[in-house]
Amino acid sequence: xxxxxxxxxxxxxxxxxxxxxxxxxxxxxxxxxxxxxxxxxxxxxxxxxxxxxxxxxxxxxxxxxxxxxxxxxxxxxxxxxxxxxxxxxxxxxxxxxxxxxxxxxxxxxxxxxxxxxxxxxxxxxxxxxxxxxxxxxxxxxxxxxxxxxxxxxxxxxxxxxxxxxxxxxxxxxxxxxxxxxxxxxxxxxxxxxxxxxxxxxxxxxxxxxxxxxxxxxxxxxxxxxxxxxxxxxxxxxxxxxxxxxxxxxxxxxxxxxxxxxxxxxxxxxxxxxxxxxxxxxxxxxxxxxxxxxxxxxxxxxxxxxxxxxxxxxxxxxxxxxxxx
Amino acid sequence: xxxxxxxxxxxxxxxxxxxxxxxxxxxxxxxxxxxxxxxxxxxxxxxxxxxxxxxxxxxxxxxxxxxxxxxxxxxxxxxxxxxxxxxxxxxxxxxxxxxxxxxxxxxxxxxxxxxxxxxxxxxxxxxxxxxxxxxxxxxxxxxxxxxxxxxxxxxxxxxxxxxxxxxxxxxxxxxxxxxxxxxxxxxxxxxxxxxxxxxxxxxxxxxxxxxxxxxxxxxxxxxxxxxxxxxxxxxxxxxxxxxxxxxxxxxxxxxxxxxxxxxxxxxxxxxxxxxxxxxxxxxxxxxxxxxxxxxxxxxxxxxxxxxxxxxxxxxxxxxxxxxxxx
Numbered sequence: 222x223x224x225x226x227x228x229x230x231x232x233x234x235x236x237x238x239x240x241x242x243x244x245x246x247x248x249x250x251x252x253x254x255x256x257x258x259x260x261x262x263x264x265x266x267x268x269x270x271x272x273x274x275x276x277x278x279x280x281x282x283x284x285x286x287x288x289x290x291x292x293x294x295x296x297x298x299x300x301x302x303x304x305x306x307x308x309x310x311x312x313x314x315x316x317x318x319x320x321x322x323x324x325x326x327x328x329x330x331x332x333x334x335x336x337x338x339x340x341x342x343x344x345x346x347x348x349x350x351x352x353x354x355x356x357x358x359x360x361x362x363x364x365x366x367x368x369x370x371x372x373x374x375x376x377x378x379x380x381x382x383x384x385x386x387x388x389x390x391x392x393x394x395x396x397x398x399x400x401x402x403x404x405x406x407x408x409x410x411x412x413x414x415x416x417x418x419x420x421x422x423x424x425x426x427x428x429x430x431x432x433x434x435x436x437x438x439x440x441x442x443x444x445x446x447x448x449x450x451x452x453x454x455x456x457x458x459x460x461x462x463x464x465x466x467x468x469x470x471x472x473x474x475x476x477x478x479x480x481x482x483x484x485x486x487x488x489x490x491x492x493x494x495x496x497x498x499x500x501x502x503x504x505x506x507x508x509x510x511x512x513x514x515x516x517x518x519x520x521x522x523x524x525x526x527x528x529x530x531x532x533x534x535x536x537x538x539x540x541x542x543x544x545x
Numbered sequence: 546x547x548x549x550x551x552x553x554x555x556x557x558x559x560x561x562x563x564x565x566x567x568x569x570x571x572x573x574x575x576x577x578x579x580x581x582x583x584x585x586x587x588x589x590x591x592x593x594x595x596x597x598x599x600x601x602x603x604x605x606x607x608x609x610x611x612x613x614x615x616x617x618x619x620x621x622x623x624x625x626x627x628x629x630x631x632x633x634x635x636x637x638x639x640x641x642x643x644x645x646x647x648x649x650x651x652x653x654x655x656x657x658x659x660x661x662x663x664x665x666x667x668x669x670x671x672x673x674x675x676x677x678x679x680x681x682x683x684x685x686x687x688x689x690x691x692x693x694x695x696x697x698x699x700x701x702x703x704x705x706x707x708x709x710x711x712x713x714x715x716x717x718x719x720x721x722x723x724x725x726x727x728x729x730x731x732x733x734x735x736x737x738x739x740x741x742x743x744x745x746x747x748x749x750x751x752x753x754x755x756x757x758x759x760x761x762x763x764x765x766x767x768x769x770x771x772x773x774x775x776x777x778x779x780x781x782x783x784x785x786x787x788x789x790x791x792x793x794x795x796x797x798x799x800x801x802x803x804x805x806x807x808x809x810x811x812x813x814x815x816x817x818x819x820x821x822x823x824x825x826x827x828x829x830x831x832x833x834x835x836x837x838x839x840x841x842x843x844x845x846x847x848x849x850x851x852x853x854x855x856x857x858x859x860x861x862x863x864x865x866x867x868x869x870x871x
Contacts, residue, residue, distance in 0.1 A: 371631075384632060392633045395569070395603055399636035409597065409606060412622045413634055420630030 222286045223537050224329070225250040227293035233519050234293055240534035246541060249282055251275065254296025257316045262323050271326055287329045288540040291533070292336065294515070330540050332439075332533065333494035333514045342490045342514045345387055345423060349511075355486040357509035363424040370424065371414045375406060378426035382406040385423040428508050434499040436475065437518050438487040439532035440539075443480040446525045447473040447501075470524035479507045490514070493536060552614055555587050556621060559609045563623035569603050571728060574735070576607060589614075601641030604634060645724075658868065673861070680860050685739035692738045700738035747856055752849030762804050762811065762851070763844040769798035770807060770831030772824065779821030779828035786818060786832040802839055802847040807831070 223246050227234050234250060241248050256262055261276040273284040298316035300309040321336060333339060342348050346364055353359050361377070363370055364387070375382045386401045393399060404410075405427065432447040449469045475483070479499075487495040496516025500508040518529045562583050566576040573596055584592035595608040609621045640646070644657040652660075661671055692700075710716040720730060756763060771782045771794040778792050789796060803811050809822045813833040820830035839847070 384635070386632055391639075392636055394633065394636060394638070397603075398639040399602070399633070400639055401632045401636045404632065404635045409622075410631075410635065412606070413624050413631055415624070415626055416629060416631035416634055419628060420632060422630075422632055 222247045222249060222282075222284075223289045223291065223541070224248075224284065224287045224327070225291045225293060226253060226295040226324075227291070228252050228254065228296050231294050233517065234291075236519055236522070236530045237291075237534050237537075240530060241537065244534070244538055246538055247286075249275075249287075251277065252296045253320055254299050256298050256320060257312065258299055258301040262319060264323050264326060273323060273326060284327060287327050289537045290324070290327060290329050290331045291537055292331055292333060292339065292515075295336075330536075331493065332536055333492045334490075338491040339514050342492060342495075342512065343388065345511055348490060349509075351489055352486060352509045352512070355482055355489065357482065357486070358506055359509050360425045360428055364421060365424065366418055366421045368414045368417045371406070371417055372411055374424045375408075375411060380408065381427040383425055383427050385425065387421050387423060428500050429502055431501045431503045431505070432473075434473070434475070434497075434501055434507070435516075435521055436480075436483050436497040436499055437516070437521060437527070437529050438484050438492075438495045438497065439529060440493055440536045441484050441488075442532045443475065443483050444521075444527040444529055444532070445473050445475045445480070446521045446527060447471050470521065472525040472527050476507070487512070494533070552590075552619075555590060555611070556619070558583070558587070559592075559611065559621040560623045563607050563609055563621060564625040566607050568605055568607075568624075570598055570605055571603070571732070573605065574732070576605075580609065595620075599635060601637040602635075603638075676861055676864065676866055677857055680857065680864060681740045681743065682736060685736065685743045688739050688743065692735055692742075696738045696742060697734060700741050701734045703741065704734060704737055744853060748849035748853045751852035751856055752845060755852040755855070756844060756848035760838070760844065762802075763839055763847045764803045764836050765800070765839040765843070766803045766806065766836045767800045767834040768806055768810060768813075768831060769796065769834070770810060770819070770829055771796045772827045772829055773821075774827060776821050776828050779830040783818055783820045783830035786830065787834065802843065803836065804847055804851050806833075 223241060225234055225238070225248060227250065229250075229252055238248065238250070251260070255277070259278055261274075263272075263274040263276070265272040265274075270285070275282045275284055298313050298320055300312035300316065325335060325337075331338075334342070349359060349362060363374055382405070384404050384406050389401075391398055391400060406424075432449055435446045435448060437444045437446075447470070449471075483495075483497055487493075487497070490512065492514050494514070496513045496518065498510040498513070500510060502508060521527060522529045562579065566572065566579060576596070577594060580592060580594040584590070589612070591610075591612040593610045595610060597606040597608070599605065606624070607622070611619045611621065613619050640651075642653050643651045644654055645652050661675075705711070705716060708719065710719055716730075717727075720727065725733075769787060771779065771786075771789070773779045773782065773792065773794045778794065781790055781792065782794060799805075806813075807824055807829055809824060809829055810819045810831045810833060813819050813831075813836075815833060815836040818830075818832050821828045823829075838844070
């Protein structure tokens with residue numbers, strides 16, 4: 222059985238599910254947000270092989286039979302709405318612990334990885350150093366909330382400095398939703414250096430780009446898409462900025478050593494899937510920016526035709542089709 | 546004459562001034578007023594406020610540029626400790642790339658401009674109007690002299706009249722439909738008053754010479770013309786005017802100055818037929834029924850408008866125009 226952990230409206234699951242069903246797979250798509258309010262999870266430990274039962278209201282599933290888990294976009298456990306807020310917090314806290322332990326007991330292959338691995342790799346502080354150790358070129362990176370670090374970094378890089386957020390988090394300005402992108406730090410912006418104290422930032426030199434690369438790794442397969450972010454003034458610093466529809470995406474081949482490095486790095490992070498952001502400089506050097514262990518790929522497949530969904534389906538089915 | 550000691554005190558005062566200014570786009574008028582008052586209290590420093598809006602955000606930064614008593618320039622910038630993190634201060638409004646949202650569906654800036662471009666087939670001047678808007682507002686922005694109450698009132702009256710906003714209830718309904726507040730309207734009227742002032746100044750400057758050079762261009766004419774989709778129909782109309790045959794056409798009958806007629810008819814004498822001639826993608830057939838010199842004030846006003854339009858067309862032709870989203 223293949224277990225997909227994701228919210229019911231997740232469009233990415235719908236890109237892969239038909240491929241699994243066409244190949245005769247037994248698939249259970251379940252959202253942990255249903256637990257504990259609408260689903261029951263029971264683990265019975267009476268020997269070395271625990272019994273793991275999921276009751277979803279209309280059926281009972283023996284999760285001991287799960288061979289692969291796609292940890293796509295699971296919702297957080299939610300208690301019944303009628304519960305007193307204090308009790309609800311407590312119930313949801315315990316539910317998270319119960320769920321994490323329960324899922325940890327599944328003897329299956331995970332894509333991209335178990336939750337605790339994902340939590341660690343999501344942290345840029347954690348995943349950048351292994352990238353250097355795997356031979357990637359990484360720009361000098363300062364993670365800090367020290368205002369005194371801003372001006373020296375700006376000088377070190379000849380005034381070509383960018384600031385980034387540690388994790389994608391929305392914020393509000395005057396009650397309106399705002400987004401934080403990679404932001405150039407001009408001389409004028411140094412006047413607000415005291416603001417660095419309030420929230421950690423990532424400081425890096427601006428890296429000149431030929432193209433930006435989104436490299437999607439599934440198992441040992443590597444799919445590279447070139448994003449010509451330099452074609453638009455608006456996406457020059459951060460290709461996500463303004464979602465400019467005129468930015469072209471194309472499938473491309475990575476040099477063999479770079480592709481192998483990407484696959485090895487993803488595996489070393491404990492992942493079977495990863496979306497890496499690289500820059501290819503005008504000099505042809507490949508510079509590592511970050512890895513998103515659960516990064517979106519549907520739009521890349523849509524724009525470039527790269528068969529990422531097929532690769533994910535194949536990876537999930539591999540254990541069922543070849544249990545050895 | 547400012548002494549060095551006086552300068553030191555002024556710099557401290559300038560920093561306090563900047564720290565107290567509202568760091569929002571809608572606070573710019575208040576910031577300018579505060580700096581004008583400060584400058585009046587500190588003569589000899591030639592204080593000027595520089596406003597730098599953050600892109601795609603309501604946040605603005607300020608600098609105060611001052612003259613040093615020994616020559617040269619001193620620039621003061623200051624940001625208060627308001628607890629806002631650096632990246633939040635430089636964040637981007639979620640709708641930065643959107644023009645509007647209808648029932649949850651967003652229209653992005655590129656999509657809107659594509660729609661404008663498509664609409665251009667029916668209204669060729671639409672892109673040109675956007676360029677003119679940009680040119681005029683850029684020129685007017687350099688005019689920092691305060692707008693008088695009379696100018697504001699005249700601009701507001703003209704703005705409302707041109708949109709049929711004859712009373713407060715209708716104005717409020719129009720604002721609601723346009724997604725604007727009364728403050729938005731007040732800011733727009735302030736900028737519009739500056740554009741209007743610029744326009745009137747150029748009109749008075751250039752109009753008399755144009756009238757003197759070609760007075761016949763501003764004759765009073767009584768004319769009618771038809772626009773048709775085909776040449777044959779236009780030829781039939783041209784033969785029968787002023788009798789109008791029963792054919793599909795767009796007919797205009799007007800008494801105006803010659804300069805306001807379609808270009809092929811402007812030089813026509815009284816009782817002269819024009820056409821059929823191609824005109825703006827269709828066919829034109831017309832007749833000038835009468836033509837005589839206009840009253841002096843009417844001709845002068847028409848010449849002013851024509852002179853201004855010609856001046857603006859020259860600016861447009863010389864401008865460096867970049868469409869960012871197409």
